[in-house]
Amino acid sequence: MKYNIASGPHTHGGDSSSSLMYQVILALLPTSLFGLYVFGVSALLVLLTASISALLAESIMLYWRGVNQSSLFDGSALLTGWLLALSLPPATPLWIVALGSFFAIAIGKHAYGGLGQNLFNPAMLARVMLLICFPVELTDWHAATPPVLTETGLDLNPYWLGIDAISSATPLAAEAPMLAVRSLWFGHHAGSLGETSALFILLGGLFLLWRKVINWVIPTAVLLGLALPALLLHAIKPDQFLSASTHLFSGAVFLAAFFIATDMVTSPVSVKGQWVFGLGCGLLIFLIRTFGNYPEGVAFSVLIMNATTPLIDHYLRPAVFGSRPKWFKEERA
């Protein structure tokens, strides 16, 4: 029996931060495995490199800052590396991948003071850094070449085995042929490693919602923020503006809505703030895609909104229980 003083509550729900992180990684498995299936060995190498170098960078930074190495496997570093890998083209040179992971962990996270302190989503920060430094490699999209089951057995494409590669345009590039929404759902097209299939991302997202790791506000707000202006402008000038469904199901929108914008550290905590944040992300994605010159709608939008998070948290606090708006007059019974 311990009689020493201890603060309540003397019970706990049982959740831990690292279990949350690993649940997010678990939720990323469907789209990750699908990425490996579509893009083959080179994608696997990218994923492994990003994850391992993220852990390595985390270990180095923890040692350097004099923090206990026990937090190395809390899942946060692995998740950062993993998300970065999913956002990269499947055949990115591995040294660029490793550099990105190091940047994400060292600059994106530890320079701000470590877990929970960073202003920007580390994976997106690294993604944008790589894009700016290595624009050619980062826009070298490879065609989807999944194995096909033929009469003679499983047909493995040499491109799939990573021996060679063919470039292709992503659905969002100007020269790309219009892809049917069905194709975007199932993701048999060029694109980033883990972003091609809206369906598999959605599966993971629904898992997170079910496990209550994330709440529904940010994903809904992101999708609405993108879909509403797209619907409006497409209705006005259908030939000039992409349809809302193409916007929603292409590129990293679903990944952003369920996995990137919902990053706990860099998103607002109040429900009001989450609406503003999510709608802002969606609207910015639409604006950047439609009027911007960079293809990076998602990464830029998320980073810009990340920068506003402290402001949103400051101004949009939840209302204290019982307080009322000034115009409200209480009736005495």
Added chain:
Amino acid sequence: MRAFAKPFRGGIHPVGYKEFSQDCAIEKLPAPKRVYLGLQQRNGTLLSALVSVGDSVGKGQLVAKGANDMAVPLHSPINGTVEDIRDYVSAHPSGIKIKTLVIKNNGDSSWSQQHGSIHPLSLASDEMLQRILDAGIVGLGGAGFPTGIKLRLARDKQVHTLIINGGECEPYLTCDDRLMQEYAVDVVLGSQLMAKAIGARKAIIAVEDNKPASIQALKIAAAELHDIEIQVVPSLYPMGSERHLIKAVTGKTVAPGTLSVELGILVHNVATARAVYHALRFNRPLIDRVLTVSGAGIEQPKNLLVPIGTSVADLLSACGGLTMSAQRLVAGGPMMGQVIPSPYTPIDKSIGGLLALTDQEVRDEQSHDCVRCGRCVAACPMGLMPFQMAAHSRVSDYDGAQDYGLNHCLLCGACSYVCPSRIPLVQHFSHARGEINAQRSMAQKSALARLLTNARAERLAKEAAQRKAEKAAKAAERKKKAAQRKAQQASESGE
């Protein structure tokens, strides 16, 4: 739709653990060998003993009282002799010792005086309130505020609705549940009397929907009474909080910084209602209470009716003792209860539970960095941002913490319960509150000291000025006289 209707934002559903003791009927604990009655109340007020060492006291006899109504009188729960008046461990988690009356049992369990039954509805409001004050009743829900004072305040504010709190939202605790089932009539009549004492139009007994047997029993007991209403509220922690219960029952919100009586609503606990009934109907003082002894660290969880002043050790032995895995003793529920510093701690009037918890139940783990997941914000029933308050408190920025609503915090522990990083949020808040109080009283003290110093300087200056004036007056007098003399001399010589 009830499953979807949330009466207030935030709140949590902690694991109940009520199954340990919910089917245990209330057992009357035989009076222990000794009882220990602390002569200092939770709020710090001191009581002075009316008996001395060696005196024999009877069950129900007044043994200590305070200087004013904030100090509720204390009655002996047993027949026996005053063995000692000495410093003894109290229920405060710091283990601080307070002056305590030790009464040795003589084995006789009868009441010392006949408490004749009276018809309480014939009493005037003032007399009812006086009887409640004299019976030494405090709120038995845990806060321990003197019931008579609360009722008097409510009457003066012309409260129209009395809500009786049968929520019992803390995990493990089942004593109120059992009390409502087994003493439904006492609770109902006590509520009716309380409503009458303050002039309220009706009383609503609010029970959480996870206590069907209690709801049934109360409905039967109140069937004939039109001014008593039984209302079912959803199970959501902290439903026991006054503000949240009022919201769930009436839909009204008590504005921050105001009291519920300003809305015309008063909240009391079911156990308090029963004590009031006993005080008014039988003129019996409060000398015992029902409490739950539970937790995986207890051999036989029970609901017990125990004399006030029974030691924790006596309660544990009445419940078959501790199991090998028991790690922590808690007074009250696991959410807001406090660690018991010693097995010799006596039970005071406001302890509603004794829990022996194992490490598996406590889940006290190393805390990690905050990841800003926002779960504390979603769980906070007061609409605060606990992680911000904790961050400010940790760096002693108490103004910042207050800016984020520290003063509105109920210390209910919902935020700590859900925090995946296991940050001891409530600990930060209680610490910050303590610091703010200490700073405030220091500021008051130094303001007072400054006032006194200034007054003294002023007084001295005034006195000095007065002396100087007197001196000057005297000197002037002398000069005048001298001048007169001189003039006289001159006139004489000139003659």
